Amino acid sequence: MSPQGTAPYDEQAAARPPGPLIELLGVSKDFPGGTRAVDDVTLGVETGSVFGIVGHSGAGKSTLLRLVNSLETPSAGRVRVGGRDLAELGERQLRGVRREIGMIFQQFNLFRSRTVLGNVLYPLRLAGTGKAEARRRAEEALEFVGLAGHGARHPEQLSGGQRQRVGIARALATRPGILLCDEATSALDPQTTGEVLALLRRVNAELGVTIVLITHEMEVVRALCDRVAVMEDGRVVESGEVYEVFARPRHATTAAFVGSALHGAPDGEQWERLRDRYPGRLVTVPVVDGEPVMARLSPLLRERGVDFTLVHGGVGEVRGRPLGSVTLELRGGERDVEAVAAELAAAGELSGAGAR
Ligand SMILES: Nc1ncnc2c1ncn2[C@@H]1O[C@H](COP(=O)(O)OP(=O)(O)OP(=O)(O)O)[C@@H](O)[C@H]1O
Ligand SMILES: [Mg+2]
Known part of the structure; x- marks a missing residue:
């Protein structure tokens, strides 16, 4: 797969105003019925970084991620991607932003009826990429994730780790500048988790893709992230550079998460x-x-x-x-x-x- 220098997203980099690639300013999300899933969150994700979000079930992590690719709209506050305020964009421009953002999931969310190649081709065809070019890019993406030659197989013939690789290839096929990962390794065993994390590290380092990942495992944060935010009840209760957060957690929830990854102090x-x-x-x-x-x-x-x-x-x-x-x-x-x-x-x- 070629570096992101050729990606449409990065061609806009020069025109992009300085500041974080992803920026949330006082963002809240209320669902009907009164649930405030995200509560006054402000955070920034720098271009080229890996940003982790941890928190217990129901903390609002997935909702936060869905606000970034505008699958949800905020009830209050602003979401900026590449300096553009999503609230100010029309539907066509929003589709453009979504194409610049790939996403992978815990349950992989592959089409069972399609082959591996068919799955990776899907977003390219949706984006209107010509047939030959789409095929070239899809095969390139499969090669990048180590699945060259597996294109004709069906998802059910693959292991969990291989399925997630297909998910990653599909997410990267349109050469997005941002990859959102919602518990991408939670369904995998420790060894396969390690392999997928190594692949995500290559996605970041070799392709320059900015990654935002949700996890409940601090080991994943430790292995991959530059910065981390800890969420509780819709709020970010702590955030910072990963070493600092591990070494000096300030919030009890953070300390509990960090404690699970450091086997130093006796319980x-x-x-x-x-x-x-x-x-x-x-x-x-x-x-x-x-x-x-x-x-x-x-x-x-x-x-x-x-x-x-x-x-x-x-x-x-x-x-x-x-x-x-x-x-x-x-x-x-x-x-x-x-x-x-x-x-x-x-x-x-x-x-x-x-x-x-
Ligand atoms: N579409 C929706 N309609 C109503 N409530 C919702 C909706 N989506 C999420 N919620 C609620 O918002 C809160 C946050 O949910 P969210 O899925 O963002 O949490 P999460 O941190 O991703 O949890 P998990 O770790 O279990 O995936 C929860 O109380 C959830 O029930
Ligand atoms: Mg979730």
Whole structure:
């Protein structure tokens, strides 16, 4: 598949005003019956980035995504795509915007009656692309997703991962600048999820496609996203750069999501078991890039003559930077141990990370 330089969408890039590619300003969506699915959301998605949206069921994630490709219209606020306010566009122009936005789904939403090639051809024919050109582009898209030679098969003859690849090929066939993914890996096993995420990373890196993805798995955010927004009851309760959100979640919902992806700190039950097993003072020390707690640890132990055993923890990587926590049992003179624990806590608090 050729780079997006040839895409109609990018030809407009020069004419595009500066600012986020996708912009929501105070957007709300009320459904009949009184449900406010999206509540005063303001956010921006930069060109070429991967933006994650997480939240529990019913938080309003899908509705938010549908507002971006104007499958829903906002009850209040503005949605801008490529600098254009969707409310100001006529039906024909809106169809144009929708063509610049591909979408994939949890259940793949393929036509069962059509072949793989037929599925990928569908949006191209809809866009009025000539037969030969459409076929060329469809085959190119299938090759990009690793399904060259599978065009004549039917979706039911494919695995879940292959079906999602067809979904991606179909979404990319018209060379959109934006790909919206609604729980695209939620129906897949972990290995297949990894393969689809790797493919989405190529879509972003090699084709320059801006991706907005919904997920309830922080692992997906960690693997793919530059920025993330956390939704609850229609609102964005927290958003930011992925490492920052993982390292210093501010909202309880965010902390719960992040906790599910970081197996560093002991949970309540583990903490009780550790206390039973280790009689010394237990401290959990966060490992956060650029923060003083870990750097302070070994000189502090030496100064105070305090011994330690590593009893729990783990350090992983988020966006190429270390993140995790370790739990230590400290042993030594009571006052020395308390002084170490207090200083670690202070160093952690200074940086907002905390130690206990
Ligand atoms: N077409 C609709 N008519 C009425 N209510 C709707 C409609 N679509 C969504 N809702 C309601 O809006 C709220 C948000 O729904 P939405 O599908 O956006 O949530 P979600 O975060 O995508 O959830 P899930 O993780 O289960 O997919 C829910 O209370 C839902 O019932
Ligand atoms: Mg949804």
